[in-house]
Amino acid sequence: MSRTLHLNAFLMEAGHHEAAWRLPESDPYAATSVAHFQHLARVAERGKLDSLFLADSPVLWHGRIGRRPAATLEPTVLLTALAGVTNHIGLIATASTTYNEPYNLARRFGSLDHISGGRAGWNIVTTAGLDAARNFNLDDLPAHRQRYARAAEFVDVAIKLWDSWDDDAILADKESGAWGDDDRIHPAAHVGEFYRVAGALDVSRSPQGRPLLVQAGSSEDGKDFAARYAEAVFTAQQTLADAQAFYADLKARAAATGRDPGTIKILPGIVPAIGATEAEALALEEELDRLIRPEYAKRQLAETLRLSPDDLHLDRELPADLPDEDEIEGAKSRYTLIVTLARRERLTVRQLIGRLGGGRGHRTFAGTPEQVADAIEHWFNAGAADGFNIMPPVLPRGLEDFVDHVVPILQRRGLFRTEYTGRTLREHYGLARPAGQLVGAYR
């Protein structure tokens, strides 16, 4: 097989569908159950998936607890617990550049990379939302563009820190008593607009050199950021045409920065409701949608659209008069995706809530394992994806079904690995281990 798929399992409490926890089979305490996540990690590894992934935002959304499981476990901590029960699968955690310090975050990802034997990845987010800002001494959300400028400098600093130990800095010379060579340590010595970080990291260079860098924002700022830094990109795309346009655009932007476009892997999300028959899959989807509490969901939709809940009527379309994306300082690409979806398909608010409740704007798909595999292969071969971000509506069942029934079809078609051939997350994605960037300058 020449070009092969990359598959990531996006894990989330009892499933991605907001009402999944209400199914009889579901554990409503899954969100804080390490046993639940360890089971999912083992299943994903059984399916030879490239990686698993945890989203994150340091906030408890107001009013959300009434609607769906809202508790979380901090992702770098939870991933460490998953590292202990797996041997191959990559482990990607979301963390915010707006609400962390580069030194602290570089340490945690460096430590996770050591502990997991080179399987750490960082999904870089700038964190939208005023509620998050107000947990971190701020009265206002920093402007979108400023958040991205800060994110770029944050990643620059983190890379300096990950590269601050040469691979051969540790001598371990018991005879002479020299444990390490201070000349092979390169302090970050960073003085920038947002950060001043003087020293070297206190974590030695890890198996991957640095974690895999992942990004998921699809605004203009987000795409420019991804083109420069991201090695894998998660994206929400509803139609093949949109996905192809996004794919071509991002690869071109990466090339324009001088990068080989093959070093940036693009993975649209898919929320597959899988059934032994199409009717069974559709019935699952319908049952889940029926379990959504629309009044709660309407409130959150109104918040995202910067409206009052009274402006939305469940059985009417969205109001005609909505702000443009460039007036939005929050999650720009998510805003545009929702409005475009509603307008394109002329959805009522109730229908829109069903679509968003299923996959929060990601592509939902109900079908047999064969149909899911077809959908994946089609986009993969049509220049829309290097792989997929698998977002099962119900967990663990949806991931078990995907691994046991869809993965074997993809393997038979020669589209997906049958065994892990690499050891690190970078190797799974076919990406090189970075050389320390400072080596040339200092040695």
Place this chain on the structure above:
Amino acid sequence: MSRTLHLNAFLMEAGHHEAAWRLPESDPYAATSVAHFQHLARVAERGKLDSLFLADSPVLWHGRIGRRPAATLEPTVLLTALAGVTNHIGLIATASTTYNEPYNLARRFGSLDHISGGRAGWNIVTTAGLDAARNFNLDDLPAHRQRYARAAEFVDVAIKLWDSWDDDAILADKESGAWGDDDRIHPAAHVGEFYRVAGALDVSRSPQGRPLLVQAGSSEDGKDFAARYAEAVFTAQQTLADAQAFYADLKARAAATGRDPGTIKILPGIVPAIGATEAEALALEEELDRLIRPEYAKRQLAETLRLSPDDLHLDRELPADLPDEDEIEGAKSRYTLIVTLARRERLTVRQLIGRLGGGRGHRTFAGTPEQVADAIEHWFNAGAADGFNIMPPVLPRGLEDFVDHVVPILQRRGLFRTEYTGRTLREHYGLARPAGQLVGAYR
């Protein structure tokens, strides 16, 4: 048995003695080896110890890599890996109030408490040293007193966050679709001198309610802080008289704040070089001291004492003219401890380096298992300690020897548990689970 000992295992790369890594048996890469720490955690649990502990400072000390293993793994991440291979032992991580945000840290400890089933503890430090400050956008170290004022407010905020979910906030009512009750969530709503944190934590209330709060600074500010917040205190005491004075002072300070002095457990450090015979124990200590590189150690000693290395001569005592503790903005209690030790015993710089290299100011002790048990019992019964912070000079051997040879003696004497009777870290230390502080106000 009425009053029983508490024992904590302080884990550190190849051992607490700075030259331990040079012994033929030692792994010079132990500092970043999760397998090393997992072995130690299993040994400590085999010995029924209350807890294990990891120190931390977010800095790579300049010039230190040449002398001893200087790489680390971030403690909250490493402890999570240790949670996975143990079932009973408490897990205490150091984290800085000066260089973290309360929301982030409260999440990580809440998550660790969930993942470990109620075994998380936080050693609260303010982090001394200009080198650390310069990794976090600062040109100067914040003043000692200001660091402690900030630490107090930080802990106040963290407690509000840990208490922001009532124990019964999660309804998990599949029938009605109400996952949680928003009325049982209490936003921190904190507006203070150093922090403004509006929301509730996004981690639900954990098994212990909050992690065990631990503290280790022994300056005046540090003792006042401990009296107010700490449930366990690690301290460096060289003589019985000093330890008794510290013990009485801290219990009195705690009582003065209205606390039951029994709810603050005091654990002096001990660095036990254990041998089958006293001669064997002394030989180990001598071998380790012989392996110290004095010129490197002298440089670090000079830094701690705010001197030039040229002011120190290996075979002379410390200079007569040294600054007072109140002129020191760094680690005040450490400074005083070193100067007092050197003056009291009229040590040369070389001898002082040997003593500090063994235990960094903690009490070193070479002897048979019986002698180590005697030393522990003596202080415990003389009003100097509620237990001990065990700091083996060589790891894993020193911890194995302690668990296999000293613990059984303490058990036979009725001083130490033979089985875990509690489930959580708080239960091991005989401390109650805190009620949510906001319950009274809101319900």
